[in-house]
Amino acid sequence: NSKVIQTPRYLVKGQGQKAKMRCIPEKGHPVVFWYQQNKxxxxxxxxxxxxxxxxxxxxxxEKRFSAxxxxxxxxxxxxxxxxxGDSALYLCASRTGGAHYAEQFFGPGxxxxxx
Amino acid sequence: GDSVTQTEGxxxxxxxxxxxxxxxxxxxxxxxxxxxxxxxLNEAPQVLLRSSTDNKRTEHQGFHATLHKSSSSFHLQKSSxxxxxxxxxxxxxxxxxxxxxxxxxxxxxxxxxx
Numbered sequence: 001n002s003k004v005i006q007t008p009r010y011l012v013k014g015q016g017q018k019a020k021m022r023c024i025p026e027k028g029h030p031v032v033f034w035y036q037q038n039k040x041x042x043x044x045x046x047x048x049x050x051x052x053x054x055x056x057x058x059x060x061x062e063k064r065f066s067a068x069x070x071x072x073x074x075x076x077x078x079x080x081x082x083x084x085g086d087s088a089l090y091l092c093a094s095r096t097g098g099a100h101y102a103e104q105f106f107g108p109g110x111x112x113x114x115x
Numbered sequence: 116g117d118s119v120t121q122t123e124g125x126x127x128x129x130x131x132x133x134x135x136x137x138x139x140x141x142x143x144x145x146x147x148x149x150x151x152x153x154x155x156l157n158e159a160p161q162v163l164l165r166s167s168t169d170n171k172r173t174e175h176q177g178f179h180a181t182l183h184k185s186s187s188s189f190h191l192q193k194s195s196x197x198x199x200x201x202x203x204x205x206x207x208x209x210x211x212x213x214x215x216x217x218x219x220x221x222x223x224x225x226x227x228x229x
Binding site for chain 2: 002004033035040041042043045048056091093103104105106107108109
């Protein structure tokens, strides 16, 4: 069973407001991913980190989304100015570094509703 | 870019009958790992099966899948469906070393009816 912790589980924001969610990866997992799962259950990769360094991120993430994984603190994903289209389940996943299989372990997600 | 195709959005099967969920892919990765993730209602996705070896059957919890690189497929099967198998199933691929993102298919909602 996954031990990735995400808070809050539910987040409601108005358009234009900041929305911030946090993720504690499994202990010993240096690689962290953020995905957005929309109402059609489709996944979209947003960003990933190894330790504190960004490995990849999509254009959307570069503009309105910011994310970090500071040492000894939870990882976070923040939407600077929420839009209705940002309403989705935001999933954090983590994995070990250099493992033979690329299995990622997911947290329960933060469900964001933008009114 | 890389893509995973799941042709069925919804599959309904009677309990006790076999299940097959289709998955094909396109990728530019040289080394790749494949997964079936299962997501139960209001829960996190979790790995059901994984494989990176061509033509080798992998099994877990009564489900099985075989990666066929010749046909770019990784279909999921089970010989006898159970009510508890009702869930969303995602086929996915990733770079073998895992620092790359996972590319998910659109998902198949499997409903098992009594």
